[in-house]
Structure formats: C-alpha cells, structure tokens
Amino acid sequence: MATLVNDSILKNDADGPIPVSGGLGTDSYYNHSFFQKIAANVAKDMIEEAITKKLDVKFLLSSSNTVRIADLGCAVGPNTFDAMQSIIDVIKLKYQTQLPASPMPEFQVFFNDQPANDFNTLFKSMPPKREYFAAAVPGSFYGRLFPDSSLHVVYSSYALHWLSKVPEDLEDKNSPAWNRGKIHHASAGEEVLRAYAAQWADDLSSFLNARAREIVPGGIVVIVTHSIPDGMEYSELANGMMYNCMASILLDIAKRGLITEEQVDAFNLPTYAASPGEFVSVVENNEYFNIVTMGESNPSPWLTDDVHVDMNEFVSHIRAAMEGMFSKHFSREIVNEMFEQLEARLSEISVEMESAYKDKIQAFYVLQRNDSG
Numbered sequence: 001m002a003t004l005v006n007d008s009i010l011k012n013d014a015d016g017p018i019p020v021s022g023g024l025g026t027d028s029y030y031n032h033s034f035f036q037k038i039a040a041n042v043a044k045d046m047i048e049e050a051i052t053k054k055l056d057v058k059f060l061l062s063s064s065n066t067v068r069i070a071d072l073g074c075a076v077g078p079n080t081f082d083a084m085q086s087i088i089d090v091i092k093l094k095y096q097t098q099l100p101a102s103p104m105p106e107f108q109v110f111f112n113d114q115p116a117n118d119f120n121t122l123f124k125s126m127p128p129k130r131e132y133f134a135a136a137v138p139g140s141f142y143g144r145l146f147p148d149s150s151l152h153v154v155y156s157s158y159a160l161h162w163l164s165k166v167p168e169d170l171e172d173k174n175s176p177a178w179n180r181g182k183i184h185h186a187s188a189g190e191e192v193l194r195a196y197a198a199q200w201a202d203d204l205s206s207f208l209n210a211r212a213r214e215i216v217p218g219g220i221v222v223i224v225t226h227s228i229p230d231g232m233e234y235s236e237l238a239n240g241m242m243y244n245c246m247a248s249i250l251l252d253i254a255k256r257g258l259i260t261e262e263q264v265d266a267f268n269l270p271t272y273a274a275s276p277g278e279f280v281s282v283v284e285n286n287e288y289f290n291i292v293t294m295g296e297s298n299p300s301p302w303l304t305d306d307v308h309v310d311m312n313e314f315v316s317h318i319r320a321a322m323e324g325m326f327s328k329h330f331s332r333e334i335v336n337e338m339f340e341q342l343e344a345r346l347s348e349i350s351v352e353m354e355s356a357y358k359d360k361i362q363a364f365y366v367l368q369r370n371d372s373g
Contacts, residue, residue, distance in 0.1 A: 043297055043364035047222055048090045050293040050366040051153070055220055057091060058098045060152050061105055067091055068151050069132075070110040072141040073159025076121045081130075084109050087153055087222075088131055107132035112145060114138065140164060142206045146214040154211055157224040163270035164203045167195035170268045180265045183247045185272070186240035200272040204282045208367075212288035215369045221289065226273035227296055227363035234273065237361055238353040242318070243269065245345045249338050250330075259334055267329045269322070276363055289367040296360035311350060315343045 061067065069087055074080040088107050095104060111122060115138040126134060139145050141156070142164045169177035170192065177191040185196045211221055226239075234240040250264045276296060283289055319339050326335045346353065 043224055043295065043362070044086065046293065046295055047224075047364055047366060048086065051087070051090050051220055051222070052094055054292050054366070054368055055091065055094060055153070056098075056218055057095045057105075060216060060218055061095075066106045066108055067153070068108045068110070069153045069155065070112055070137070070146065070151055072112045072145075072154060072156040073162075074111040074113050074117075074122065076118045077125045079157070080111060080122075081125075081127055083155055083157060084132065085127075085130070087155060091153070108135070109133070110135050110137045110146070110151075112137040112139065112141060114140065142203050142210070144210050144213065148213050149216045151211075151215045152219050154215060154219070154221045156222070158226070160204065160207065160223055161226040161271050161273055163196070163199050163272055164206070165199070166268045166270045167199040169195040171266070173262075173265075178265065179268055181247060181251060181261070182244075183250070183264065183267050184240075184243040184269050185234060186237075186243045187235040196272045197274070197278065199270075200274055201278065201282050204274075204279070205286060208283065208286045208289060212286070212369065217369050217371045219369045220292070221365075221367040221369070223363075223365045223367070225363055225365075226271075227279075227361055228273045228275050229296070229360045230275040230277045232275075236356060237273075238356040238358065239273075241349060241353055241356065242342075242346060245342060245349070246338065249341045249345060250334075252341075253334060253337065259330065263330070267326075269325065273361070279363065279365060283365075283367065288370060290370055292366040292368050294363065294365045296363050298359050298362070311343050311347045315339060315346065318342075 057067075067088075069084060071080045071084060088109075091107075092104060095102075109132045111119070111134065113119070117138065119136045119138070123134070123136070137145050141159070167177070169175045170179050172178065175191075176189070177195045179185075179188055179192050182188045182192070185193045215221065228234060228237065235244065247264065250259070250267075251261065253259055254261045254264055276294065280291065280294075283291055323335060323339070326338065330338070
C-alpha cells in the first residue's frame, strides 16, 4: 500500500508551468479555450453516466448536507463553470432518485490553480446566478490543498499533462537526456522520453496521494487529459509536429545570432501525454483508488474532409496556453516572432497535421476512493 506522508500537507511546488494568459483581452485564454471545451465535452456523457452509477449520495451526505466539489487546474474560465454545473446537475438528479423526500443539499465549489493564475478574471466572469458557493484555492495540485476527507468530487480537465517541473536530467548539460535541438520529447532520444515519463509518473502518484487524504471514501475523481495509444510515437501526433516546428523556428532564430543554440537546448516544455497503460499502472501501484471507467476518444470529431482548422485561431489557442512558459525563457521579441512564424510553418504542414492520428489522443478516467487507508 502506498504511504500517505503527513508532511505533504500544504506542500506546493512553485516551479511548475506558468499559468495561462489572464484577463479578458483578445489574446486571453478566456477567449481562446473553446477547443478545450469541445474536447472535454466528447467524454461528457460517459463521465456523467459513471458518476450516476457510482456516486452514493445517500452515504456521502450521511454526515453533511453540503456537497463539496473541486476543479483542479480551473484556469480563468469559462470552461470550468460549465463543467461544475454539469456535475452539480448529475448529483442533483441522483439525489432526487435516492432521497426523493429530502431537501436538496447545498453545493460548494473550489476553484484551484497556481497562485499566479488570474483568479480576478475567473471570479469577475463567474455566472451571477449559480447554485453553489464559490471559493478559490491557489496552489499546486501535486500537493495537499484541502483538509482530510473534505471533498466529494474532484474534477480536472486538460491539466494533468502539465508536469510539476521540467525533468532534472534535461537541465544537466552533461546528461544523456540533454535535449539538444528540441523543446519536447517528440522526436527526441530514449533518455529524454524516459525522463519525461518518470517525472509524469511521480507527479501523478503525488496527485493521487494528496487526493486520497482529501476525498471521502466513495468520493469520485474525474480526469480528462491528453493521451497517446500505447506504443505510438508522439511525433506522429499533431502536437508533436507543432513542438518540432517551434524548435525549428527557435533554432533558425539562433542562427541569426538573436539567441544561442544552448538557450534552445535548455528550454523544454513540461508537458507529457501518457498512454492508458502508464496511467493504469500508476493508479494500481497507488492502491487508494479504483478505476470505475476509462476510455479514449478523438478530441476533435468536428474535423472532417470538409471542415479544416483555422490555423490563426489554433495558434491563438496555443499562445494563450503556453506564451508564459516561453516568455520566462526568451525575450518578448523572440516569443512574438516565434508565434508569428509558427502560423506560417503550421499552414505549410496543415495537411499532415489534420491527417495525423487523432482517434485515441484524449483519455478520460473516473476513479473512486476506496475504503482502505
């Protein structure tokens, strides 16, 4: 059985990825996140079905009349508001089925993201008419965020592919995992891939250990995340092609003497799409959760032979989510040029990107806290 270490309480890693672009402006994440919403909605029905079947509200509310839900990695909205309302609607329906004569419980929703997240925008844009009490909880979800046995449902969408930090081996110039000429493990050597995979597994284990303390027995964890089929190379996916384009642009800028190649070598995006096999292995080793249901899907089923990606809009989405990470390492002028060139480069390979494998590159998992531990 995995050990739940007491000193993990309130431990938060300050070296994780930079938050998404805040505010409500033209380049904000708030206005460039509907791709993520569409992707998450693909698994919505299956997730709601699993919650309906497995969440025993009569048991969970035997000692409280408040349902407490947390969205871990909520960003700045608006997707989090739709997700939280959908979960509340499912719980209300289940409550009416199990306890038709009882008054409806109250709901409290905790919105979590890194301390630098733009919570002001989140709360300014919150639906004025809502069925829950709202609170912000800043901090890394790879550590403790809540008291013991205080949550009933935890939700995390498109957040757990972000690593808590860049793998340490990638920051050592003398390491076999020094990622020369790359900014990601796509098309990189095996040492780089292993370093990313090991960091992701450690992070997910930390996430589950923290949640095991915070969720009541029988509580539910819902995860929607990037994925990749077991055995497939990441460079075969559209995102892998994009990361390689980004690296190529930065190396071209280095050839002009505006940055050094070593600066490019030292920059690595802290993101990893795990296969279902990797995910299941970590959960089974953790032992505090059972997998209720899981599945893979195409996050962009709307893409057809007659419908194509607007590359300008696509790059705007990518920039809203990732610009801060590049800006921490490169000057604003370099970052601006990189994203400006990215649209043109991706347009040149748009056929390859749209035809890239995408049938099972999103995964959803519904976990239930067991009674042990």
